[in-house]
Amino acid sequence: MGTAAETMPSWRTIESVVASACRAPSLHNSQPWRWVLEPEGLTLSSDPDRILPATDSFGRQMVVSCGAALNHLKYALLEHHWDSVIERMPHSANRECLATVAFTPTAEVSESEISMATAIARRYTERLPMSAPTSWDDTLAQVTELAERAGTHVEDIGDRARPALEAMSLRLRGLRRENPVYQAELRWWAGHALYPDGIPSAALPAAPPGTVPVGREFPPGTATCDPGDLEDRAAILVLTTGSDSRLNWLRCGEALSALLLACTARGLGTCPVTHMTELGETRTRVGELLEGDGLPQVLIRVGIGPRAEPLSTTPRRPLSEVLFRDRSEA
Numbered sequence: 001m002g003t004a005a006e007t008m009p010s011w012r013t014i015e016s017v018v019a020s021a022c023r024a025p026s027l028h029n030s031q032p033w034r035w036v037l038e039p040e041g042l043t044l045s046s047d048p049d050r051i052l053p054a055t056d057s058f059g060r061q062m063v064v065s066c067g068a069a070l071n072h073l074k075y076a077l078l079e080h081h082w083d084s085v086i087e088r089m090p091h092s093a094n095r096e097c098l099a100t101v102a103f104t105p106t107a108e109v110s111e112s113e114i115s116m117a118t119a120i121a122r123r124y125t126e127r128l129p130m131s132a133p134t135s136w137d138d139t140l141a142q143v144t145e146l147a148e149r150a151g152t153h154v155e156d157i158g159d160r161a162r163p164a165l166e167a168m169s170l171r172l173r174g175l176r177r178e179n180p181v182y183q184a185e186l187r188w189w190a191g192h193a194l195y196p197d198g199i200p201s202a203a204l205p206a207a208p209p210g211t212v213p214v215g216r217e218f219p220p221g222t223a224t225c226d227p228g229d230l231e232d233r234a235a236i237l238v239l240t241t242g243s244d245s246r247l248n249w250l251r252c253g254e255a256l257s258a259l260l261l262a263c264t265a266r267g268l269g270t271c272p273v274t275h276m277t278e279l280g281e282t283r284t285r286v287g288e289l290l291e292g293d294g295l296p297q298v299l300i301r302v303g304i305g306p307r308a309e310p311l312s313t314t315p316r317r318p319l320s321e322v323l324f325r326d327r328s329e330a
């Protein structure tokens, strides 16, 4: 058996990699995760206080968000020369426990792993219209492999299905404008500037025509683009899983993180889109647009964004609210 130094990164390293993990995307920037450092490694749990019941009634996107954080953690650890040994859905008295992560030192970290890790700080959600991605065949081959490695599947339904998706999205926006509970939740989380969670108005498009038809409707923000760049030509990917188990949701989040980081490393802008997969009827309709028979979980727009950097970085909660040390055996 190795010594503690060989099996456990320092506390400073743990703080650094968990901070990177928390740069993962999450529904409305709800950051529904909780990390505990135990003698054997890190435990990741979902935080049910951060579920968004009107938007995500089954907690599916809460678990997907945690999966994204788990995969971000894996690459952040590699950058520090630590490999992770992940057990998903371990037996635990804690019903929210999603994974445990043990560590082994590694000298071998590939260039592509480093580029995924360094993409963490640059990735952000681009909600403005984007141009069509360049070198798309290569990107598609890479993201397809990354999705399969996580036990999920990705399909590019861009131009073929764009008109149907746009029509569905616009109809759904209308329905949701009539839903006061959904609207109250959306306005609680989106369009503010003061909190370490939620979506600041700088990350939201200023009223139409800057909004993208296949995207979710948010309260108007302050992000704008050139009037010549209003048509969205982003590719549209759909991440699917074989079933709706919590394990598959977690794996879907891991795949989502991997896809977003790979695209960011290639200089592409990305935006997860989930309003159409939240409701049974539109989710079924998205499924019918696919060639495969998987369950649609998350759509992802990928393109060339109107700017190299976000106007402002969407904030994150302080580490003291999400990372804890289990001192029970100390």
Ligand SMILES: Cc1cc2nc3c(=O)[nH]c(=O)nc-3n(C[C@H](O)[C@H](O)[C@H](O)COP(=O)(O)O)c2cc1C
Pocket (backbone or CB within 6 Å): 023, 024, 025, 026, 027, 028, 029, 030, 061, 062, 064, 065, 068, 123, 124, 125, 126, 127, 198, 199, 203, 215, 216, 271, 272, 273, 274, 275, 298, 314
């Ligand atoms: C499960 C999930 C669902 C999301 N759904 C949407 C969405 O429908 N529309 C959108 O614009 N962003 C969506 N996002 C992106 C989040 O709003 C974004 O990650 C969060 O605000 C943090 O901002 P950042 O990604 O720029 O760091 C989603 C992210 C996740 C993980």
